[in-house]
Amino acid sequence: MLADTNLGPTKLDRPIGICPRCRAVARSYDQIGKMERTTTDAILLTFLGTRGEIDISSARHRRHSALLIEHGRSRIMLDCGADWRGRLSTIAPTAVLLTHAHPDHAAGLSEGAPCPVHATEETLKLLRRFPIGDPRRIRPGRPMTIGGVRVTAYRVRHSIRAPAVAYRVSTTAGCFIYLPDAAAPPEDRRALAGVDVYIGDGATMTRSMVRKKRGTAIGHASIEMQLEWCEAACIRRAIFTHCGSALVRAPARQLNAALRRLGEEHEVEALVACDGDRLMLRDRGRRRRRRRGINPIYTRSATCDASSAQSWLRCHP
Ligand SMILES: [Zn+2]
């Protein structure tokens, strides 16, 4: 079970190596924390939860999908579903960003929030019954700076009742996009351009859950479809969160092997995130970054089978 203490920089009971080639990896959360503090513009992502709007859960996918971005003193939480109700004081976010108003993304705020909550006008309107003290309206397509990171929201097709956005987040350490619920890629081509890591919708592996309503695609694109979007946008790394029932039930090793094969067909390194997993992007300087790309370090949480992380992420793209 994922203990709440895992949300801070605590030590794992066993060290986990990541890069199969160079082995130059962080071996504990403590070490990652130290690396983050000594690197000027690192960004540390924690997959707080990785479960979609489903009835079942597991040790690996216990809570609704939510991502914590740590950058300097900022702790920005992306999405706050029902499973996070009453837990915000542990996470201590300095800002919350919501992709849309579905309960698995926003119902954790039903008792309010200890910080500003950023969302589109439609989302804030749908949540007006929640006692959110400091709501901030975001405008899709317009970049903003929150806690030192540049964030741009882009509209994605997912629901007519609860319109959704994806968040593109960039620092000098790298750029990622977060779209946990998506039936189609963002229409604005700027959203996926130059993205280093795609963090997408794990509702289904190959079976499409997209349907048409009033001529608009709604629901969830399969991982297979999203890998096609990544390939078309030249994105080489993808992590899937917001897991559906089949992914939650599947044995980790089998799941990651199937995903690896699927990713190889599209030249994308792909994996399914578990609760507590962490991804660190470090600033390598502009010249090195241009020459060798970003240098991501992915660390599996203690709840996960460490061997399933061995295939990914290479430190040397
Ligand atoms: Zn959802």
Ligand SMILES: [Zn+2]
């Ligand atoms: Zn949704």
